[in-house]
Amino acid sequence: MDENLLNFIICPNCRSDSLSLKLYVRKNNQIHEGIVTCESCKTWYRVEDGILDLLPLSLRRFDLYSRFAEKHGLPMQGIGSDIANLQKTEQILFFKENVTHYDKDVTDSMFFRALDKVTFENWLNRNYNKIDKPVLELGCGTGPANGSDCKKIKGRGMS
Numbered sequence: 001m002d003e004n005l006l007n008f009i010i011c012p013n014c015r016s017d018s019l020s021l022k023l024y025v026r027k028n029n030q031i032h033e034g035i036v037t038c039e040s041c042k043t044w045y046r047v048e049d050g051i052l053d054l055l056p057l058s059l060r061r062f063d064l065y066s067r068f069a070e071k072h073g074l075p076m077q078g079i080g081s082d083i084a085n086l087q088k089t090e091q092i093l094f095f096k097e098n099v100t101h102y103d104k105d106v107t108d109s110m111f112f113r114a115l116d117k118v119t120f121e122n123w124l125n126r127n128y129n130k131i132d133k134p135v136l137e138l139g140c141g142t143g144p145a146n147g148s149d150c151k152k153i154k155g156r157g158m159s
């Protein structure tokens with residue numbers, strides 16, 4: 001990572017441009033390992049193998065952040081796992097309270113029926129004869145594979 005990059009980026013969490021760098025390893029005049037910290041919200045972003053990880057907190061790989069924090073004695077607080085856990089809890093509560101309403105109003109809407117027809121059904125029609133083993137579709141929620149009468153495809157929601 002070129003240190004000058006800090007002049008052109010903002011914090012993905014709060015959009016502040018007040019970022020600072022703590023350098024751990026420099027290689028070939030580039031930041032090879034370090035952290036970029038937002039002075040406004042105190043979120044820190046790891047630089048590892050020369051790459052600055054600016055993924056939003058909800059998309060972070062906590063295994064990588066945990067390992068990095070442990071290696072450098074950094075606080076685990078603020079790596080974003082608390083935010084991701086909150087979002088997951090909110091999602092679980094939403095589907096627990098709204099599953100019937102959601103199925104009827106969203107997944108069974110004209111839009112998603114049309115989307116299923118031009119995506120999943122077209123794919124299935126083109127590939128049905130090529131499928132020689134059962135296919136497991138993960139993360140489809142109440143998507144088309146769950147409702148499909150195709151014996152070759154089994155759908156499982158991940159929510």
Ligand SMILES: [Zn+2]
Pocket residue numbers: 011012013014015016038039040041042043
């Ligand atoms: Zn920030």
